Amino acid sequence: MDITYWNAHEETLDKDALRELQLIRLRQTVGQALKTDFYKRRLNKVGISSGDDIKTLDDIRRIPFTTKDDLREAYPFAMLAIDLHDVIRLHTSSGTTGTPTVIYHSRSDIDNWTDLMARCIISTGVNRGDVFQNMTTYGLFTGGLGFHYGAERIGILVIPASSGKTNRQIMLMRDFGTTVVHATPSYLLHISSHINSGDIKRSDLKLQRAFLGAEPHSEETRKKIEELLGIDAYNSYGLSEMNGPGVAFECVYKNGMHVWEDAFFMEMIDPVSQEVIPDENEGEIVFTTLNRTATPLLRYRTRDLTSVMGGECPCGRKHRRIARIKGRSDDMLIINGVNIFPSQIEDVIMKIPEVGTNYQIVVDKHGALDKLTVKTELYSKIFNGDFSLLSNIKIKLQTMLRDTILVNPSIELHEPGGLPVSEGKAKRVFDNRPKM
Amino acid sequence: MTEQINIFVDNKPGRLSRITQILSENDINIRAIVINDREQFGIIKVLADNPKKAHHALSTSGFACALKQVLAVVVDDKPGGLHSLTQHLSDCGINIIDSYGFVIDSRKEAVLCIEVKEYEKTRKNLEDKGYRILASSELYEL
Numbered sequence: 329m330d331i332t333y334w335n336a337h338e339e340t341l342d343k344d345a346l347r348e349l350q351l352i353r354l355r356q357t358v359g360q361a362l363k364t365d366f367y368k369r370r371l372n373k374v375g376i377s378s379g380d381d382i383k384t385l386d387d388i389r390r391i392p393f394t395t396k397d398d399l400r401e402a403y404p405f406a407m408l409a410i411d412l413h414d415v416i417r418l419h420t421s422s423g424t425t426g427t428p429t430v431i432y433h434s435r436s437d438i439d440n441w442t443d444l445m446a447r448c449i450i451s452t453g454v455n456r457g458d459v460f461q462n463m464t465t466y467g468l469f470t471g472g473l474g475f476h477y478g479a480e481r482i483g484i485l486v487i488p489a490s491s492g493k494t495n496r497q498i499m500l501m502r503d504f505g506t507t508v509v510h511a512t513p514s515y516l517l518h519i520s521s522h523i524n525s526g527d528i529k530r531s532d533l534k535l536q537r538a539f540l541g542a543e544p545h546s547e548e549t550r551k552k553i554e555e556l557l558g559i560d561a562y563n564s565y566g567l568s569e570m571n572g573p574g575v576a577f578e579c580v581y582k583n584g585m586h587v588w589e590d591a592f593f594m595e596m597i598d599p600v601s602q603e604v605i606p607d608e609n610e611g612e613i614v615f616t617t618l619n620r621t622a623t624p625l626l627r628y629r630t631r632d633l634t635s636v637m638g639g640e641c642p643c644g645r646k647h648r649r650i651a652r653i654k655g656r657s658d659d660m661l662i663i664n665g666v667n668i669f670p671s672q673i674e675d676v677i678m679k680i681p682e683v684g685t686n687y688q689i690v691v692d693k694h695g696a697l698d699k700l701t702v703k704t705e706l707y708s709k710i711f712n713g714d715f716s717l718l719s720n721i722k723i724k725l726q727t728m729l730r731d732t733i734l735v736n737p738s739i740e741l742h743e744p745g746g747l748p749v750s751e752g753k754a755k756r757v758f759d760n761r762p763k764m
Numbered sequence: 765m766t767e768q769i770n771i772f773v774d775n776k777p778g779r780l781s782r783i784t785q786i787l788s789e790n791d792i793n794i795r796a797i798v799i800n801d802r803e804q805f806g807i808i809k810v811l812a813d814n815p816k817k818a819h820h821a822l823s824t825s826g827f828a829c830a831l832k833q834v835l836a837v838v839v840d841d842k843p844g845g846l847h848s849l850t851q852h853l854s855d856c857g858i859n860i861i862d863s864y865g866f867v868i869d870s871r872k873e874a875v876l877c878i879e880v881k882e883y884e885k886t887r888k889n890l891e892d893k894g895y896r897i898l899a900s901s902e903l904y905e906l
Contacts, residue, residue, distance in 0.1 A: 706772055706828050707828075708823065708826070708827070708828035708829075709828075710828075711770075711772050711828035711829065711830050712830050712832075713770030713807070713829075713830035713831070713832040714770075715800070715802060715807060718772070718802070718805065719802075740804050740805075741804070741805055742774050742805070743772060743773055743774050743779075743805075743826075743827065743828060744826055744827070744828050745826050746774045
């Protein structure tokens with residue numbers, strides 16, 4: 329098999345050289361983090377006042393973990409390490425309720441991220457003749473722009489189709505001879521059912537590859553997509569706190585995702601004891617950015633659970649590989665590729681006096697796509713006897729939720745006391761989707 | 765003035781029987797009952813002899829319910845009896861939000877209960893036109 333690299337030197341660094349580079353970059357990152365209010369306070373507390381206080385890579389364990397709550401608390405500026413004039417882009421978790429989080433990027437941050445994305449795309453065997461259709465949302469969601477920039481840097485033709493509008497997607501694929509797409513696994517399954525039942529047939533398309541992102545999925549789902557569409561599908565891993573996509577990616581051998589360890593220092597921890605654990609054990613991934621200037625993050629707890637894979641990959645890349653993401657150490661839900669916390673939904677429900685405080689969140693599969701239903705109870709005193717009031721409440725709740733979680737839920741309005749009351753810790757989230 | 769009780773319910777087995785149970789326990793007589801559903805939920809409308817008591821009994825049992833003014837209009841129980849009323853409302857541009865009817869004296873008199881947006885204006889309009897409009901108490905003296 330022909331192996332091509334984008335940054336051959338960095339991608340094939342041996343273990344010692346990589347560790348040496350990581351130590352240099354970790355010191356720089358700690359120095360950079362100390363320029364922020366948030367980390368200055370936190371690092372000074374543990375006796376770190378300069379990057380030089382980090383003598384070895386193991387010294388990283390002196391640094392406390394950074395969590396999503398820390399990011400919320402630091403919003404909007406407490407983790408910004410450079411002058412705002414030198415920031416060229418930001419990505420923020422949207423939301424009109426609850427506190428959002430923000431990651432800033434300098435020109436060099438975008439440049440490095442773009443290189444990481446180019447590495448990912450090239451590692452699957454894509455070359456200059458390919459046509460890339462990016463089927464994930466552009467805008468504040470990082471998946472759209474991340475892949476777009478990486479593909480443009482390689483110099484392939486990019487179709488910024490964004491998400492949705494399935495018939496148009498298939499038409500674009502046919503008209504411009506799309507050879508590679510980026511989408512969530514659910515959406516690709518959805519597309520494949522349209523291709524097999526619509527006017528445009530598989531034989532009208534030149535599709536060869538897909539990048540599967542934003543949703544954890546099983547090996548069986550990958551195989552199903554590959555069989556249904558007759559393509560190769562590659563797993564993509566990332567998170568908005570670590571730029572977005574471009575953290576780890578499968579190469580042509582599809583045996584685990586190569587983590588770009590020259591850009592991200594990876595530790596595995598036990599999510600309960602928070603102790604660092606041996607590679608082969610399943611645990612939570614913790615990342616430290618190694619070359620980000622605007623928003624350096626130290627020991628960020630991803631909440632993603634997986635394990636590091638042993639052995640070398642025949643592709644020659646030396647960075648460690650991780651297995652598929654097996655779950656979360658928190659209650660985050662992924663609905664059609666969008667990350668949602670039940671607490672965001674609860675915040676909205678508590679702000680609407682027309683509904684009570686008991687609620688349920690139900691996730692089902694509707695064909696290949698996820699369907700989110702939020703069940704609430706009508707607040708009895710508000711009822712005036714009219715249907716128009718009920719439909720207005722539903723619309724209000726739906727609109728506020730959509731603005732907050734960026735997913736359009738179905739709303740069920742039940743009688744006061746119509747939803748089951750659980751004793752003790754209430755079970756409110758019912759994820760009825762078959763395991764992907 | 766006639767009041768009906770509108771009760772918000774989940775659209776599932778057992779809800780209507782729960783309502784009739786409560787009304788029966790409180791010795792309330794029902795003149796008419798209508799179910800309007802919107803898939804997952806619905807509104808049950810009850811015309812009862814003692815609307816305030818019924819409303820109290822239902823709301824203390826946990827139901828979201830409201831008293832709603834309706835016009836109980838007497839029409840002739842004969843072909844065209846209902847039509848003359850609806851034609852009149854149509855001519856006046858009055859929109860009916862909801863309606864149901866029942867017979868009170870076979871082949872003589874029937875009642876059409878209507879829900880309208882402008883209650884007072886419609887009541888006056890119908891009375892001026894000579895229609896008899898019943899109060900809750902009258903419904904049970906018929």
